[in-house]
Amino acid sequence: xxxxxxxxxxxxxxxxxxxxxxxxxxxxxxxxxxxxxxxxxxxxxxxxxxxxxxxxxxxxxxxxxxxxxxxxxxxxxxxxxxxxxxxxxxxxxxxxxxxxxxxxxxxxxxxxxxxxxxxxxxxxxxxxxxxxxxxxxxxxxxxxxxxxxxxxxxxxxxxxxxxxxxxxxxxxxxxxxxxxxxxxxxxxxxxxxxxxxxxxxxxxxxxxxxxxxxxxxxxxxxxxxxxxxxxxxxxxxxxxxxxx
Amino acid sequence: xxxxxxxxxxxxxxxxxxxxxxxxxxxxxxxxxxxxxxxxxxxxxxxxxxxxxxxxxxxxxxxxxxxxxxxxxxxxxxxxxxxxxxxxxxxxxxxxxxxxxxxxxxxxxxxxxxxxxxxxxxxxxxxxxxxxxxxxxxxxxxxxxxxxxxxxxxxxxxxxxxxxxxxxxxxxxxxxxxxxxxxxxxxxxxxxxxxxxxxxxxxxxxxxxxxxxxxxxxxxxxxxxxxxxxxxxxx
Numbered sequence: 001x002x003x004x005x006x007x008x009x010x011x012x013x014x015x016x017x018x019x020x021x022x023x024x025x026x027x028x029x030x031x032x033x034x035x036x037x038x039x040x041x042x043x044x045x046x047x048x049x050x051x052x053x054x055x056x057x058x059x060x061x062x063x064x065x066x067x068x069x070x071x072x073x074x075x076x077x078x079x080x081x082x083x084x085x086x087x088x089x090x091x092x093x094x095x096x097x098x099x100x101x102x103x104x105x106x107x108x109x110x111x112x113x114x115x116x117x118x119x120x121x122x123x124x125x126x127x128x129x130x131x132x133x134x135x136x137x138x139x140x141x142x143x144x145x146x147x148x149x150x151x152x153x154x155x156x157x158x159x160x161x162x163x164x165x166x167x168x169x170x171x172x173x174x175x176x177x178x179x180x181x182x183x184x185x186x187x188x189x190x191x192x193x194x195x196x197x198x199x200x201x202x203x204x205x206x207x208x209x210x211x212x213x214x215x216x217x218x219x220x221x222x223x224x225x226x227x228x229x230x231x232x233x234x235x236x237x238x239x240x241x242x243x244x
Numbered sequence: 245x246x247x248x249x250x251x252x253x254x255x256x257x258x259x260x261x262x263x264x265x266x267x268x269x270x271x272x273x274x275x276x277x278x279x280x281x282x283x284x285x286x287x288x289x290x291x292x293x294x295x296x297x298x299x300x301x302x303x304x305x306x307x308x309x310x311x312x313x314x315x316x317x318x319x320x321x322x323x324x325x326x327x328x329x330x331x332x333x334x335x336x337x338x339x340x341x342x343x344x345x346x347x348x349x350x351x352x353x354x355x356x357x358x359x360x361x362x363x364x365x366x367x368x369x370x371x372x373x374x375x376x377x378x379x380x381x382x383x384x385x386x387x388x389x390x391x392x393x394x395x396x397x398x399x400x401x402x403x404x405x406x407x408x409x410x411x412x413x414x415x416x417x418x419x420x421x422x423x424x425x426x427x428x429x430x431x432x433x434x435x436x437x438x439x440x441x442x443x444x445x446x447x448x449x450x451x452x453x454x455x456x457x458x459x460x461x462x463x464x465x466x467x468x469x470x471x472x473x474x475x476x477x478x479x
Contacts, residue, residue, distance in 0.1 A: 010371070013367070013371045014371070016367065017364060017367045017368050017371065020360065020363055020364040020367060021360075021364045023360075024354075024356070024360065024361065024364070024393045024397075025354055025393050025394065026364075026393055026394050026397055027394055085394060086352050086392070086394070087352060087354065104398075104451075105398075108393075108394045108395075108397035108398045108401060109364070109368055109397065109401075111368075112372070
């Protein structure tokens with residue numbers, strides 16, 4: 001059985017409530033932003049339920065012979081009025097609701113699932129879960145620390161997962177990996193070469209070189225000495241690259 | 245026509261409209277079967293007061309058009325009569341009820357523990373209405389009976405929502421003694437769910453009424469409570 005990871009009180013309450021009703025033949029709907037774990041929550045609670053995607057299937061036709069169904073993308077259902085949920089255990093999932101009255105008419109239990117932004121206690125929990133998963137998938141042994149404040153949660157779990165994987169990739173890349181990445185990138189750009197490639201892409205190297213130095217030492221004088229270039233040359237570069 | 249030997253009391257007793265005779269000190273001297281049930285919803289003193297208020301000025305009878313509502317009883321008029329100073333009688337005329345053509349579909353009904361449905365609904369309600377305390381009074385040994393679980397849940401949800409702006413809601417479940425609901429020729433015991441608080445949002449009434457009617461549930465509305473009579477179908 002899939003496990004649903006959460007420390008959030010509201011989601012614990014949803015789980016508790018669904019567990020009370022799990023033996024009843026009721027229609028329930030979980031509503032919330034995309035990528036907050038609605039489907040995973042439903043499948044973890046009803047592992048034997050058939051999953052029907054309203055975006056690609058005729059829901060009314062598909063559920064006719066089924067007793068226990070998870071309907072994903074419920075907002076895509078056409079002719080909600082015609083749906084017959086009698087004597088069925090229905091768990092629908094929707095990113096939004098168009099007509100509240102129709103939803104009230106069709107569903108006895110309506111759950112509002114909080115976004116990741118509203119579940120601060122879940123961000124660290126899920127980030128660590130994805131970190132361990134990514135380490136296994138990418139075969140990385142060494143310890144890598146996440147900056148939780150820097151993780152991207154604008155698209156909930158989807159962007160959180162991406163940013164954890166990205167962090168891991170960056171932290172585990174060698175100089176030759178970076179060279180390969182730049183090489184592949186530039187090979188693409190050469191396909192559309194227009195004569196100023198050198199000027200356009202030199203900052204790819206210069207910007208991180210100087211920005212990292214400034215962040216590390218905080219002083220242009222010190223950095224110019226470390227880089228082995230003239231202070232005025234460094235200042236000129238900083239202005240050209242519009243760095244702080 | 246000689247009617248001296250006819251037992252009128254029997255026929256009055258069978259009358260569906262409540263009939264009560266009071267003594268001059270407001271004590272009930274006689275009441276028919278319908279009035280016996282009515283007295284579960286109204287105090288003697290209140291009914292006596294209505295009789296006195298609408299009594300004819302002289303000996304005789306007087307009929308008054310009057311909308312009265314007590315529990316599931318709705319009356320459109322009353323007749324008050326007296327022929328001496330000792331007794332006064334009141335008859336309350338039932339408002340005609342439009343008979344629903346819905347027949348209950350047995351295959352939609354599932355044997356259900358009402359307390360499980362109630363617990364699930366209360367947990368969900370509390371999740372989104374933290375400022376409203378629920379006081380539940382129920383009997384955990386209530387027998388299971390057959391209901392359309394989805395429809396009953398929606399009915400309970402809407403009833404709770406109609407009180408959600410209050411700081412508390414009293415919810416009381418009990419079996420009603422002496423009354424029954426007749427469906428397809430059969431009589432069923434009644435499980436009553438009573439929701440009560442200070443104020444009620446009447447905008448949910450239409451939906452509650454519609455859900456009730458399609459499920460042979462009798463619902464009564466008052467300013468501060470909703471009473472839902474659910475037939476306890478067991479076969």
